[in-house]
Amino acid sequence: MTILDTTHEDTVKHESYLAYWGQPTKLTHGGIHWFNCLLDQFGDMAQELGPDVARKLMGGESEKSH
Numbered sequence: 831m832t833i834l835d836t837t838h839e840d841t842v843k844h845e846s847y848l849a850y851w852g853q854p855t856k857l858t859h860g861g862i863h864w865f866n867c868l869l870d871q872f873g874d875m876a877q878e879l880g881p882d883v884a885r886k887l888m889g890g891e892s893e894k895s896h
Contacts, residue, residue: 833861 835856857865876884885891 833858833864835861 835858879887
């Protein structure tokens with residue numbers, strides 16, 4: 831919850847909507863940085879494993895089986 835920015839929800843005028851289901855959640859600057867690091871590490875891991883192993887781990891089929 832600490833990476834979510836919920837302060838923007840207070841700025842929305844709810845009266846202007848016929849049905850208001852809420853705002854999409856936004857990330858804080860720290861949350862964006864954390865996700866960038868997470869995806870960078872995932873890319874490094876997939877590159878080290880190689881395309882066939884990474885595809886198999888993510889639930890895809892190997893190109894050799896086609």
